[in-house]
Amino acid sequence: MIYPEEFEHLMESFQMLPGVGEKSAERYVYAVDSMENDKIEEFAKNLAQFKKNIKRCSVCGHITNKEICPICSSDARDSSTICVVEDSKSVFMFEKTGKFEGVYHVLGGLISPVDEVNPEDINISSLVQKRVNDNVKEVIIALNPSIEGETTSLYIQKLLEKTNVKVSRLSYGIPMGADIEYLDPLTIIRAIDDRKFLS
Amino acid sequence: MIYPEEFEHLMESFQMLPGVGEKSAERYVYAVDSMENDKIEEFAKNLAQFKKNIKRCSVCGHITNKEICPICSSDARDSSTICVVEDSKSVFMFEKTGKFEGVYHVLGGLISPVDEVNPEDINISSLVQKRVNDNVKEVIIALNPSIEGETTSLYIQKLLEKTNVKVSRLSYGIPMGADIEYLDPLTIIRAIDDRKFLS
Numbered sequence: 001m002i003y004p005e006e007f008e009h010l011m012e013s014f015q016m017l018p019g020v021g022e023k024s025a026e027r028y029v030y031a032v033d034s035m036e037n038d039k040i041e042e043f044a045k046n047l048a049q050f051k052k053n054i055k056r057c058s059v060c061g062h063i064t065n066k067e068i069c070p071i072c073s074s075d076a077r078d079s080s081t082i083c084v085v086e087d088s089k090s091v092f093m094f095e096k097t098g099k100f101e102g103v104y105h106v107l108g109g110l111i112s113p114v115d116e117v118n119p120e121d122i123n124i125s126s127l128v129q130k131r132v133n134d135n136v137k138e139v140i141i142a143l144n145p146s147i148e149g150e151t152t153s154l155y156i157q158k159l160l161e162k163t164n165v166k167v168s169r170l171s172y173g174i175p176m177g178a179d180i181e182y183l184d185p186l187t188i189i190r191a192i193d194d195r196k197f198l199s
Numbered sequence: 200m201i202y203p204e205e206f207e208h209l210m211e212s213f214q215m216l217p218g219v220g221e222k223s224a225e226r227y228v229y230a231v232d233s234m235e236n237d238k239i240e241e242f243a244k245n246l247a248q249f250k251k252n253i254k255r256c257s258v259c260g261h262i263t264n265k266e267i268c269p270i271c272s273s274d275a276r277d278s279s280t281i282c283v284v285e286d287s288k289s290v291f292m293f294e295k296t297g298k299f300e301g302v303y304h305v306l307g308g309l310i311s312p313v314d315e316v317n318p319e320d321i322n323i324s325s326l327v328q329k330r331v332n333d334n335v336k337e338v339i340i341a342l343n344p345s346i347e348g349e350t351t352s353l354y355i356q357k358l359l360e361k362t363n364v365k366v367s368r369l370s371y372g373i374p375m376g377a378d379i380e381y382l383d384p385l386t387i388i389r390a391i392d393d394r395k396f397l398s
Binding site: 003007012018030032042049095 | 201202203204205206208209211212215216217218223225226227228229230231232234236238239240241242243244245246247248249250252253262263264287288291294295
């Protein structure tokens with residue numbers, strides 16, 4: 001062991017982060033070494049506070065520091081439109097657009113038989129049993145166009161079949177700024193399928 | 200502010216690390232979010248312990264958790280050979296080779312008039328005034344072949360001129376595994392200058 005113990009331990013902690021190998025962890029430790037003492041204290045405090053205060057919204061499952069997240073508890077949001085997303089990352093992405101006025105439902109994963117993720121392992125039942133009632137008009141499914149996303153989408157669709165709620169999904173198609181020349185055939189097929197009539 | 204406060208604060212801490220922008224910091228926070236609670240606690244503890252216990256060796260200036268680092272306090276090391284390096288990173292690099300048996304002197308920077316780093320801003324005086332005595336036979340200068348490295352090297356050379364100690368520097372030349380075809384001309388010039396006679 002050529003590094004001091006504290007050095008090694010901090011390296012190990014950094015290596016738990018995604019994409020951080022030995023070299024990056026080492027660089028991060030050197031950076032911590034050259035930080036002001038109060039910045040390091042703040043860093044440690046921020047980790048502890050995160051651990052202590054961050055939880056899931058009891059309504060939608062979104063990451064929050066409150067019992068119910070600001071979106072679910074806001075009067076300005078249209079609670080009759082529920083957007084179903086895989087995780088909190090998606091919620092933040094949608095919020096950044098500033099255009100969606102409904103509420104969310106965070107699944108916390110996707111159904112994946114290969115990875116042994118079953119419907120009961122993700123936050124589906126509370127959507128159907130608790131949230132979708134007569135006041136809810138539409139459920140927008142906003143999941144990745146992957147096998148897992150499509151499987152989960154189909155599953156939710158089936159569960160909601162007997163209710164009066166409308167179920168929709170995001171359109172597939174050409175991403176903004178893309179060049180059709182370089183698109184993959186599947187995206188083009190989907191863009192044709194989801195085409196929008198202009199007249 | 201679309202993120203919870205604790206989320207933002209932790210993101211800011213991660214963004215103090217080198218090469219970590221907003222996107223990476225966000226990814227790291229999500230990773231922390233999915234860590235076991237005791238792992239996060241450990242992470243915070245490791246930061247605090249690092250801050251509390253890591254200091255500089257009072258002899259050589261190397262990063263350590265002791266008053267005097269294990270290298271300086273080891274009987275197995277040849278204290279008559281001092282290798283002068285820019286920072287602790289270099290010490291760890293040399294130690295990884297397992298071949299150097301002398302001791303180190305960590306400057307903690309290089310002389311750089313442009314960046315207003317003067318000789319008194321780095322750990323030079325203690326080398327000349329305290330460490331180089333009659334028991335020291337050789338000082339090996341192991342600094343980067345940059346303007347700052349060469350300036351610092353020259354400065355140390357001058358200071359040691361009046362002593363009996365031998366001053367050497369690392370050889371410049373072709374790095375192992377390199378293809379001469381792709382080397383820059385300066386490296387080739389240096390490799391000729393530093394050539395080794397075989398007979």
